[in-house]
Amino acid sequence: MNTPNKISRKSFFSMMGSLSIAALAVLWYSISARNKVVNGNNKEILIPGDIATGITIMEGCIIAKNEKSVKVFSAQCTHAGCMITRVEGDILKCPCHGSEFDGWSGRPLKGPAYRNLEQLASRFDTKSGSWIITQK
Numbered sequence: 001m002n003t004p005n006k007i008s009r010k011s012f013f014s015m016m017g018s019l020s021i022a023a024l025a026v027l028w029y030s031i032s033a034r035n036k037v038v039n040g041n042n043k044e045i046l047i048p049g050d051i052a053t054g055i056t057i058m059e060g061c062i063i064a065k066n067e068k069s070v071k072v073f074s075a076q077c078t079h080a081g082c083m084i085t086r087v088e089g090d091i092l093k094c095p096c097h098g099s100e101f102d103g104w105s106g107r108p109l110k111g112p113a114y115r116n117l118e119q120l121a122s123r124f125d126t127k128s129g130s131w132i133i134t135q136k
Ligand code: FES
Pocket: 077, 078, 079, 080, 081, 082, 094, 095, 096, 097, 098, 099, 111, 112, 113
């Protein structure tokens, strides 16, 4: 016999799943809103200052950091505009048509893309301890 005030195990897990998805959506929105600032016609993206050395894809940018410098490129492929989402070693791979780019220079290594990835302006903000990347 079912008691009207009891919640079944299935309902409980279903409810917890829905709450988890809602919490993740709120968290994602607050993080993405915090990391992007509109400054005039430009969009500024904040990247943590202590980002690891090597090549990282984050916030639509490719960050190539070594001990001496940081270079930032747009993750938008110069062939047809797909977002590059994969890095293997030093090579960036576009998922759409297979173009490959050097992660340190943005130069194409394999077509169909033939133009370099767009290099973005970046500066270190000592106040926030973040890299500020400017996208036009
Ligand atoms: S959009 Fe990247 S290879 Fe075509």
